[in-house]
Amino acid sequence: xxxxxxxxxxxxxxxxxxxxxxxxxxxxxxxxxxxxxxxxxxxxxxxxxxxxxxxxxxxxxxxxxxxxxxxxxxxxxxxxxxxxxxxxxxxxxxxxxxxxxxxxxxxxxxxxxxxxxxxxxxxxxxxxxxxxxxxxxxxxxxxxxxxxxxxxxxxxxxxxxxxxxxxxxxxxxxxxxxxxxxxxxxxx
Numbered sequence: 001x002x003x004x005x006x007x008x009x010x011x012x013x014x015x016x017x018x019x020x021x022x023x024x025x026x027x028x029x030x031x032x033x034x035x036x037x038x039x040x041x042x043x044x045x046x047x048x049x050x051x052x053x054x055x056x057x058x059x060x061x062x063x064x065x066x067x068x069x070x071x072x073x074x075x076x077x078x079x080x081x082x083x084x085x086x087x088x089x090x091x092x093x094x095x096x097x098x099x100x101x102x103x104x105x106x107x108x109x110x111x112x113x114x115x116x117x118x119x120x121x122x123x124x125x126x127x128x129x130x131x132x133x134x135x136x137x138x139x140x141x142x143x144x145x146x147x148x149x150x151x152x153x154x155x156x157x158x159x160x161x162x163x164x165x166x167x168x169x170x171x172x173x174x175x176x177x178x179x180x181x182x183x184x185x186x187x188x
Contacts, residue, residue: 001040003067005033008074015079016174021162028158029074032066039063065139069119072152073159076187078180085181090150090188094122097131105176108133108153112172117156123147124188150187151179 008026012019039060046053084091084101091101098104104122111120111133119136126146136142153175160171 002037003033005030006071006074011074011077011079013079014077014178016163016171016178018163021158021160024162025070025154025158026074029067029070032063032070035063036060036067061140062138065143069136069139069149069152070154072149073119073154076151076180076183077175077178078183079178081178081180083181084179085185088181088185090181090185093129093131093188104131104133108151109169109172109176111135112153112155112175113168114155118142120153120155121147121149122151122184123149148187151184 008022008029011017011022014022039056043053043056043060046056086101094104095101098107108120108122114135116137118138119142121134121136122131123134123144124131124147125144126148131150132144134142134144134147153172155168155172160168164171
């Protein structure tokens with residue numbers, strides 16, 4: 001199967017995210033899609049069990065997760081954020097799991113300030129229904145088995161350095177103000 005990159009041009013003009021940074025980020029994402037397709041093509045022409053096949057299988061997770069995490073990230077941003085719906089099931093379950101929405105938000109932001117590269121995600125455990133904030137290091141380290149990613153924030157340097165330099169906290173604040181809560185609720 002060949003994957004086509006999704007288009008996120010509707011995000012150009014997002015307050016606090018320069019067009020240059022967004023377009024560079026879209027290009028980076030398109031590179032993951034291209035590499036997923038390239039690896040699939042190579043795997044189709046290799047014998048299973050060979051060192052080359054095995055290494056490409058290992059690499060596939062990196063490229064795949066880079067593709068999907070970016071799709072979730074761009075998908076949970078909007079130019080017209082209306083904030084979280086305090087009457088929604090998600091909002092009420094965040095309050096139940098974290099004792100308040102403010103506690104959840106403080107924890108989410110705190111994870112975003114962990115030194116290093118990665119992702120911060122609000123996830124739902126599909127078995128228990130528990131909501132958790134998690135750190136995903138790189139693309140393929142830190143995913144929890146059975147998680148449903150509801151909200152994802154990219155904290156790799158390419159997502160903020162062009163506009164914010166090393167002021168990641170300012171990027172996080174702008175990200176929070178740009179969340180498409182309707183999309184996040186639909187994922188729940």
